[in-house]
Amino acid sequence: MRLLAATLLSIGAITAQAAPEIKGTPDELRQLVHPVENRVMISGEAQEKAYTDKAIVSVVVTTEEKQLAKSLAANAALRSSIQQQLLKAGIAADAIKSSKFSTSPQYGWFGSKPDSYKVVNRMAITISEEKQMEAIATAADSHKEIEVSSTEFEHTQKDEFDQKVKAAALAKIMATKKNYEKTLGITLKPVAIRDSRIFQRASVGARGVEEVLVTAQRRMKTSATMADESSFAPTPSSGGSSFDEIVYEAFLEVEFKVE
Incomplete structure (x- = not known):
């Protein structure tokens, strides 16, 4: 009998220890007892x-001269000339931005002294009309040192x-x-x-246009690389958006x- 009583007490103690302890606020405990409402x-x-109503056109101006000072001066003169053409076309002065210039000494096959200095500067021009793009294209076509490198479209609304x-x-x-x-x-x-x-994303039709443009840019870049592996001339960029129709979801x- 004593052994049976001790066994029963042990089983009761184990059962009491195994029972989960319920804790929580009154509201939490109420939710355990009563189901949450449906x-x-x-x-x-x-x-x-929607359609994009603003474009940022990147124009790269590259000049190369025997002396660094002359190359810098030539680059600045070209950018000033471009700006005057764009102002006459109706593009606001604050819509024409120039990045900081960069120089790259051009070395010959022998010697440590550079043969020439190349100065590269990018101009970012914000436009909202097609005729303004024509003005930029005209400026780029008039000088071999000027190249339109990319166009990024934006929607202001x-x-x-x-x-x-x-x-x-x-x-x-x-x-x-x-x-x-x-x-x-x-x-x-x-x-x-x-x-x-x-x-937001490009529409199906716009993605097709973008794919054609990107493919063309890649082909131009590959051709330029094969023609001259050491060329420092900028190539068209495919990093920006090249579509004009946007789908908001x-x-x-x-x-x-x-x-």
Whole structure:
């Protein structure tokens, strides 16, 4: 009997130790006893197309002279000439920016003294009309030292279109909510919202144009490299956007409580 009693006490102690200890605030403990009210998640998606209304054109000016001072002066004179042409074409002065110059001594096959000095400077020109691009092209065509290296397109109404697609996606969610309430005879109260995906991308047609342009630029770069491996001349850049049509997309989720 004593052995049986001791065994039962041991089993009781082990059972008491194995039982989970419940901790938490009154609200948390209440949720363990009573299930959470029913919830439903409704999602909505919207798209909006837009067209870029601003372009930043990069123009590279390269000069090379026997003396560094002359090369610097020639580069500055060319940039000043370009700026005057662009001002006459209606491009504002504050839309024409020049980067810091860079020099590159050109060495011959023998000797440590440079044979010449090459000065490279990039001008970034912001335009909003096609005729302004024609003025830049005219300036580039008139001098072999000037080259249009890249064009990046921007949309100045990005924030407005972001809000527009979000509102459209939310309107779809609220329409679905109203339909649920009418069909099922329930009331849905919003308790949370998630911006799962808000972004912009090139349209299918614009991506096709971009692919053609990038492929052409790569071919030009490959041809230039094969022609002269040591050439310092700049090549067209494929880093910027080359599309003009943008698709804004928004995907939202709203969690409702069923009442």
